[in-house]
Amino acid sequence: MANTVTTPNSDYGADQIQVLEGLQAVRKRPGMYIGSTDVTGLHHLVWEIVDNAIDEAMAGFCTEVNVLINKDGSVSVEDNGRGIPVDKHKKTGKSALETVLTVLHAGGKFGDGGYKVSGGLHGVGSSVVNALSTKLVAEVYRDGKVYMQEFKIGDPQGDVKVIGKTEKRGTKITFYPDKTIFDTVDFNTETIINRMRQQAYLTKGITISISDERNDGNYRFYFEGGVKSYVQHLNNNKENIGDVVYIEKEVPEGIVEVALQYNNSFQEIIYTFANNINTVDGGMHLTGFKTALTRTINSYARKNELLKEKDDNLIADDVREGLTAIVSVKLANPQFEGQTKGKLGNAEMRTAVETVFADAFTEYLEEHPQDGRGIVGKCTLAARARMAARAARDTVIRKGALEGMTLPGKLADCSSREPSESELYIVEGDSAGGSAKQGRDRHTQAILPLRGKILNVEQARLDRILGNNEVKNLIIAMGVGIGESFDIARLRYHKIIIMTDADVDGAHIRTLILTLFYRYFKPVIDGGFIYIAQPPLYKIAQGRSVNYVYSDAEKDKLTKTFPKDAKYSIQRYKGLGEMNPEQLWDTTMDPANRSMLQVKIEDAEKADKVFDTLMGSEVMPRKKFIQAYAKKVKNLDI
Ligand code: 0R9
Numbered sequence: 001m002a003n004t005v006t007t008p009n010s011d012y013g014a015d016q017i018q019v020l021e022g023l024q025a026v027r028k029r030p031g032m033y034i035g036s037t038d039v040t041g042l043h044h045l046v047w048e049i050v051d052n053a054i055d056e057a058m059a060g061f062c063t064e065v066n067v068l069i070n071k072d073g074s075v076s077v078e079d080n081g082r083g084i085p086v087d088k089h090k091k092t093g094k095s096a097l098e099t100v101l102t103v104l105h106a107g108g109k110f111g112d113g114g115y116k117v118s119g120g121l122h123g124v125g126s127s128v129v130n131a132l133s134t135k136l137v138a139e140v141y142r143d144g145k146v147y148m149q150e151f152k153i154g155d156p157q158g159d160v161k162v163i164g165k166t167e168k169r170g171t172k173i174t175f176y177p178d179k180t181i182f183d184t185v186d187f188n189t190e191t192i193i194n195r196m197r198q199q200a201y202l203t204k205g206i207t208i209s210i211s212d213e214r215n216d217g218n219y220r221f222y223f224e225g226g227v228k229s230y231v232q233h234l235n236n237n238k239e240n241i242g243d244v245v246y247i248e249k250e251v252p253e254g255i256v257e258v259a260l261q262y263n264n265s266f267q268e269i270i271y272t273f274a275n276n277i278n279t280v281d282g283g284m285h286l287t288g289f290k291t292a293l294t295r296t297i298n299s300y301a302r303k304n305e306l307l308k309e310k311d312d313n314l315i316a317d318d319v320r321e322g323l324t325a326i327v328s329v330k331l332a333n334p335q336f337e338g339q340t341k342g343k344l345g346n347a348e349m350r351t352a353v354e355t356v357f358a359d360a361f362t363e364y365l366e367e368h369p370q371d372g373r374g375i376v377g378k379c380t381l382a383a384r385a386r387m388a389a390r391a392a393r394d395t396v397i398r399k400g401a402l403e404g405m406t407l408p409g410k411l412a413d414c415s416s417r418e419p420s421e422s423e424l425y426i427v428e429g430d431s432a433g434g435s436a437k438q439g440r441d442r443h444t445q446a447i448l449p450l451r452g453k454i455l456n457v458e459q460a461r462l463d464r465i466l467g468n469n470e471v472k473n474l475i476i477a478m479g480v481g482i483g484e485s486f487d488i489a490r491l492r493y494h495k496i497i498i499m500t501d502a503d504v505d506g507a508h509i510r511t512l513i514l515t516l517f518y519r520y521f522k523p524v525i526d527g528g529f530i531y532i533a534q535p536p537l538y539k540i541a542q543g544r545s546v547n548y549v550y551s552d553a554e555k556d557k558l559t560k561t562f563p564k565d566a567k568y569s570i571q572r573y574k575g576l577g578e579m580n581p582e583q584l585w586d587t588t589m590d591p592a593n594r595s596m597l598q599v600k601i602e603d604a605e606k607a608d609k610v611f612d613t614l615m616g617s618e619v620m621p622r623k624k625f626i627q628a629y630a631k632k633v634k635n636l637d638i
Contacts, residue, residue, distance in 0.1 A: 015092060021130035022104040023154040030181055033128045042182045043191050044234060045132065048125025048437030049077040049173050052198060054276060056081035057206045058330065060198040062170070067196060069187050069212045070174070070347045074135075077453055078172035083142035086160050096158050097138060097149060101130045102156065126173070130154045132182075132216040133175040152609065153178070189217055194606075197221050201230035202276045202328055227259040227326040228372040230271075234324045237612060237621040238263035241322070242371030253352040254331030257383065258289065258360075262378050265612070267519070268320040274336070274344045283337070283344030288353030289327045294319050296358050297379055300365045306376040314379050323384035329353065334566055355511045380591040392463040408473035424477060425533070425589070428500040428509050432576035432584075436499070440589060446493065448477050454512050471516060479520065488523045496524065497596060499533035499588065501575040514599065515611050522601075530599040535576055535588045542568035548587045550595070 030037050034044040046067065056062040062081035069075055085096040092099065099185035104127050130136045131154040140147040140160075144167070149160040177185045189212045196208045196219075204226030210219040223229035228246040235244075241262040248257045272286045273281045279285070297319045301307040307314070329352070335345035365372040407413060410433075416422050424446045427433045433449025440447060455468040465471055466482070475482055479492040498513050510532065517525050524530060536548035538555050542562055549555045555570070562568055573579060579587070588594055613621045 011072075015094075019102045020155070023102065023127065026104070026128050026131040027153070027181065030132060033125075033193040034132070038183050039186075039188065039191075042177055042185060042187065043195070045175065045177055046075055046077070046127045046187070046192060047073075047153055047195065048129050049175070050196070050199065051276070052126060053077060053079035053081065053205055056171075056204070057154050057203055058276075062283060063206060064459075065206065065208045067192060067208070067210045069189065069192070069210070069214060071213045072176075073185055074174050074176045075187060076172060076174040076401075077367070078170060080168065080170040083140040083147075083169055084138070084171050086140050086142065086147045094589070095149075097140060097147070097160055098156055100126050100142070100552055101136070101138060101149075102127055102154060104478075123308050127154065129173075129175055132178055134178050136173065136175040139172040139174075141166045141170050141172075147182060147208055161607050169548040170517050198278075199228075199276060201227055201233070201326075202273055220539045225259075227328050229388060230326050231259040231261050233325050234609075235263055238265055238324075239618070240264075241374040242368065245361065245364050245371075247364075249356045249360070251356060252350050253346075254329055256285075256353050256356040257326075257328040257330075258357050259326045262375050263322050263324065264378070265322050266382075267322065267612070269324045270320070271326050272344070273326070274334045274346075274349075276328075277336070279336070279342055279344045281338050281340065281343040284346055284348075284350040285329045285344055285353045289325070289357055290316060290320075290352045291350075292358035292361065293323075296365070297363045297376060300362065300372060301376045301380075304369075304372070304376075306373065307380070311380075312383075313385075314383055318379045318383040321385075322378055322408055327353065353520075362403070384543060389463040389466070392466050408448070408476055410449055412440075412447040412475075414441075415443050419492055421493050421494040423495040423497060424444065424448060425497050425499050426513060427473065427576070428578055429507055429575070431577075432499070432501075435577065435579060435581045435584045436445065436589065437581075439583075439585035441591075445589065446477070448473060450474075450509070454509070456515070457513055465516075465520070474513075474516075475603060478521075478524070479522065479591075480524070482520055486521070486523075488527060491524065494529055495531055496529050497531045497533050499535065499576065501577075502535060502537055503574065506575075511614060515614075517599075518611055525599055525601055528598060528600070532599060533588050534595045534597065535573065535579075535584075537573060539570075539571040539573065539583070540568060542566055548583075 024502075026033050030041065034041045034048070050065060050067065053065045054064060056079055057065070062079045064080045066078045067075065068078070084100060085294075088095050089099070124425050133151075134153060136151040136154075136158075138151075144165055145162050146164040146166045147160050148163045150157045179185050184438050189210070192210055196210055198206045200206055200221035201223050203265050204223070207220065207222040209221075211217070225232070225244075225246070226248075228244050231244045241264060244259055244261040244589065246259045248255070250256075270286065270289075272282055272289075274283070274285065288390050294314065298307070298313050301314065320434060329344070329349055331346060331349060333346070337343045337345040365375070414422050421444050423444055425436055425440070425448065427436050427447055427449045430449050430451060433447055436447045436449075450470050450473075454470045454474075455465060477492070478496070479490045480486055498510050500510045514530075517530060534549050535548055537552070540547045540549060540555065540558060542564070547558055549558055559568065561572075576584065576588075586593060
């Protein structure tokens with residue numbers, strides 16, 4: 001016979017071939033399973049394994065999760081749950097342990113080990129981690145024994161076997177990420193700490209410890225209050241109005257947990273989760289929460305005559321000013337929608353959250369009249385400010401100013417009307433502004449000089465912000481409007497470049513501008529339109545060659561290359577104004593030569609906290625922050 005067909009033997013049957021094909025698919029397209037193969041994707045491996053331990057905790061069988069970052073580049077995750085079952089399945093001849101580690105999308109659906117609130121994304125990732133690891137060791141502590149099974153690139157190196165005795169219960173997974181798959185295999189302690197802290201908040205009563213063997217770091221998180229503690233943490237720098245309101249209820253649709261507290265700032269922080277997964281784009285649970293919040297506060301205020309008959313109802317924006325809230329739901333079959341799967345689609349969760357929260361919050365307000373009055377007071381103040389701001393904005397709009405009909409006199413606009421090629425340089429001071437105007441490419445580069453410090457928007461409301469000339473000029477130049485009339489599609493420049501001096505004042509002005517963008521024009525940051533110019537620190541001339549360098553390290557490196565006894569001169573730029581137009585163009589503005597930093601908000605919670613600390617009204621936290629970070633500052637020039 002020309003073609004011999006070999007029959008697979010029983011060890012290597014159709015099942016096994018399917019398994020290998022499945023894991024091969026993961027290695028071919030890792031991005032599809034863990035998002036990316038960069039440092040974010042690398043950490044996803046840890047999240048996948050930890051999620052499984054947390055599922056066991058949510059089912060009520062596990063209280064401790066330990067994450068070990070080992071010296072040899074591996075990570076171990078251990079829980080004290082029931083241990084993944086190791087007995088062989090009658091039909092497949094495989095243990096549950098081997099199945100969850102080798103079959104894609106096993107986990108939650110397997111046998112009757114399925115969890116009530118799992119499914120969806122949780123408990124399915126172990127095999128993906130296995131496929132992307134050069135080695136994985138699973139240990140199970142069960143029935144007084146230690147079981148062990150080892151894998152290489154997802155392939156079992158023998159059956160699960162007993163390797164010792166133990167009193168403990170649980171599961172430990174150790175994996176070595178594959179260097180040929182990931183750009184980096186260097187785990188970041190802070191990234192892991194932040195995620196574990198968040199998971200500890202979301203799973204009341206769980207203790208999560210992290211040990212970094214590389215530097216002997218040890219961390220431990222336990223929050224008795226769950227999301228209530230989370231809100232306390234987010235609000236700990238603020239002047240709060242009333243206590244944290246906390247609600248937890250199990251309903252047929254799942255579990256609803258809400259914690260909220262008002263403070264006297266103008267910011268709104270609402271984080272939502274479904275099965276401990278951060279739903280960054282909200283969804284049904286968020287909609288239910290918002291509806292219930294507005295309705296409950298309005299009816300409470302009417303009933304207690306805190307809103308008079310002649311007053312209009314409070315609107316959604318009014319009841320969310322100064323609100324910090326966490327909405328966390330657990331459900332059986334979560335549907336994650338949208339491009340980044342960050343939106344909860346289960347319609348039943350809208351009504352579940354709406355009813356549970358409205359009932360409990362109404363009861364809370366009635367039982368805590370002082371908090372109730374404080375909250376309504378804050379909301380009515382927000383409503384009045386909104387009306388004042390609208391009046392102020394209407395005046396500005398009536399004058400046509402904000403809509404870009406009359407561009408500010410200080411703006412030297414570019415001639416191009418094509419936003420994708422247009423750039424706006426926001427320049428500190430009139431003198432640097434002058435150099436920039438002369439040095440620029442007039443076709444694509446516009447210059448807006450700002451005089452001195454702009455208004456600190458963290459401590460002002462929209463009406464005052466619109467009354468500030470420097471800020472107003474910037475808004476008009478950008479063309480996007482503000483508040484309710486904001487429209488990113490009208491952005492006139494797709495690169496907005498902040499160019500300030502490399503000194504303390506420059507850094508302060510940059511922070512003020514970034515605060516303005518963060519609080520009022522966040523989509524401009526999210527769209528990747530904001531950049532920070534990098535002017536040089538020194539000009540070094542040797543013989544006929546002139547070099548610009550951007551740090552002390554670069555300066556030292558360059559001067560070391562000069563021949564012995566060579567004469568050279570070093571000029572330190574104290575400010576942009578010291579550069580002539582040509583120098584400014586060559587070093588900082590020429591698209592062919594310049595280097596710029598693109599501003600990104602990687603971690604919204606952290607950014608919010610930093611802006612609040614640096615720019616908010618409380619002094620002590622700012623002092624602490626500055627003391628903690630002062631040592632890290634480079635190029636401090638006072
Ligand atoms: C270190 C990370 N932890 C885990 O991956 C982990 C999975 C897991 C588990 C069960 C218990 N602990 C676990 N830790 C479990 C046990 C039992 C039933 N369901 C779940 C039981 O003893 O009856 N499993 C998650 C999926 C599976 N086990 C299963 F599919 F293999 F059953």
